[in-house]
Amino acid sequence: MTDLLYHSNPLLLDFPAEVTETFPLPGGRFGALLRATAFYPTGGGQEHDTGFLGEAAVLDVYKDEAGRVVHVLDRQIAPGEYPARVDGERRLRAMQHHTGQHLLSAVLLRRFDLESVSANINGYAPSTVDLAVEDVPAETLRRAEEEVNRVIFENRPVKTYFVDEARVAALPLRKPPKVSGQIRIVEIEGYDYTPCGGTHCPATGMIGLLKIVRTERINHKLRLHFVAGLQALEVFRALHDSARAAADLLSARPEDLPALTQKLLDQMSALRVENETLRLAALEAEARSLADSAQTVGGLRLVTRLYAARPAAELRLLAGKLLAAEKTVAVLASEEGGKLSLAVAAAPDSGVEARELLNRLLGPIGGRGGGDARLAQGGGQGSETQARLLFEQTRRELLAVQGSSA
Numbered sequence: 001m002t003d004l005l006y007h008s009n010p011l012l013l014d015f016p017a018e019v020t021e022t023f024p025l026p027g028g029r030f031g032a033l034l035r036a037t038a039f040y041p042t043g044g045g046q047e048h049d050t051g052f053l054g055e056a057a058v059l060d061v062y063k064d065e066a067g068r069v070v071h072v073l074d075r076q077i078a079p080g081e082y083p084a085r086v087d088g089e090r091r092l093r094a095m096q097h098h099t100g101q102h103l104l105s106a107v108l109l110r111r112f113d114l115e116s117v118s119a120n121i122n123g124y125a126p127s128t129v130d131l132a133v134e135d136v137p138a139e140t141l142r143r144a145e146e147e148v149n150r151v152i153f154e155n156r157p158v159k160t161y162f163v164d165e166a167r168v169a170a171l172p173l174r175k176p177p178k179v180s181g182q183i184r185i186v187e188i189e190g191y192d193y194t195p196c197g198g199t200h201c202p203a204t205g206m207i208g209l210l211k212i213v214r215t216e217r218i219n220h221k222l223r224l225h226f227v228a229g230l231q232a233l234e235v236f237r238a239l240h241d242s243a244r245a246a247a248d249l250l251s252a253r254p255e256d257l258p259a260l261t262q263k264l265l266d267q268m269s270a271l272r273v274e275n276e277t278l279r280l281a282a283l284e285a286e287a288r289s290l291a292d293s294a295q296t297v298g299g300l301r302l303v304t305r306l307y308a309a310r311p312a313a314e315l316r317l318l319a320g321k322l323l324a325a326e327k328t329v330a331v332l333a334s335e336e337g338g339k340l341s342l343a344v345a346a347a348p349d350s351g352v353e354a355r356e357l358l359n360r361l362l363g364p365i366g367g368r369g370g371g372d373a374r375l376a377q378g379g380g381q382g383s384e385t386q387a388r389l390l391f392e393q394t395r396r397e398l399l400a401v402q403g404s405s406a
């Protein structure tokens with residue numbers, strides 16, 4: 001069996017490795033077995049280490065079915081002696097989160113009777129602890145967080161040792177061991193005793209800081225997402241920088257951002273209401289002016305107008321306002337990028353059906369639309385010239401209808 005150096009010294013990163021066996025793995029990778037290793041293999045909720053074995057990169061480390069620690073290499077090497085190096089930052093992040101998780105779970109159980117049912121350690125994204133409850137008051141989590149950081153600042157030693165099954169019963173373990181025989185205990189001195197095979201900080205101070213950043217309810221469990229150490233610094237820095245940048249934009253202090261944002265949102269909705277009122281008033285005035293500009297076609301008044309890139313909803317609103325004008329038919333068009341939008345209004349006393357008129361106008365431009373006898377809207381492919389032809393078509397149709405009914 002491989003001697004697991006990380007058990008006795010989690011700070012050991014550089015070591016002389018003796019490669020006893022190598023073999024090809026799928027995907028062009030190679031496996032290497034070592035007489036003794038400081039590389040941690042994935043397990044117990046903690047991810048594997050990475051690093052180098054001589055010139056070969058160690059991409060993955062796992063325990064195979066036979067319990068052998070397999071180092072997955074990016075290239076083939078021959079058995080022999082090599083200088084080995086574990087990625088120190090990755091290991092530190094894992095240790096900070098792993099030890100932080102022990103402490104968080106211990107505090108939640110000791111002080112608040114909340115049991116951790118599972119955990120996932122991640123040094124580069126928030127780690128998680130799942131609690132066997134659906135909800136925990138925010139105040140409880142805040143107090144737990146304070147207790148965790150108090151123990152971190154006490155810099156309590158974290159000890160690891162093996163005990164046999166007979167002696168394990170005498171220890172106040174936080175959870176029962178999953179293995180038998182010699183059981184490895186991780187003790188946060190005088191505070192927490194947990195069976196665990198992972199890598200941990202030698203003292204709580206090395207965790208640096210622990211902060212719960214989010215809670216999430218999953219299948220009747222509450223998942224706590226937390227950050228520690230290096231990652232806590234990164235999260236703090238990112239939040240601080242973005243709060244600072246937002247505050248600078250508003251010439252405010254970061255701590256005033258929530259109140260100021262609320263004030264701005266309130267102002268914005270007041271302005272939106274005011275803007276809508278003004279817009280409708282402007283449309284009313286525009287509709288009156290359009291009605292005044294109508295040309296007389298037989299006994300009817302025809303309003304045609306072409307706009308550039310005017311929103312279809314606004315076109316419809318404007319056409320609708322012309323319904324109140326006596327004996328009026330309106331065809332409003334907007335051209336944008338080779339597409340024509342049309343809105344047709346026919347006053348009740350005009351004797352014209354808006355939907356039918358629209359359908360006839362859409363024919364030449366291969367368009368589609370809908371509406372009723374008074375107001376209809378549609379669109380198709382067409383240019384400004386096409387729009388003017390449609391206006392002319394409307395004029396002729398109105399004359400023809402009146403001619404036939406006269």
Ligand SMILES: [Zn+2]
Nearest residue numbers: 098186196198
């Ligand atoms: Zn552990």
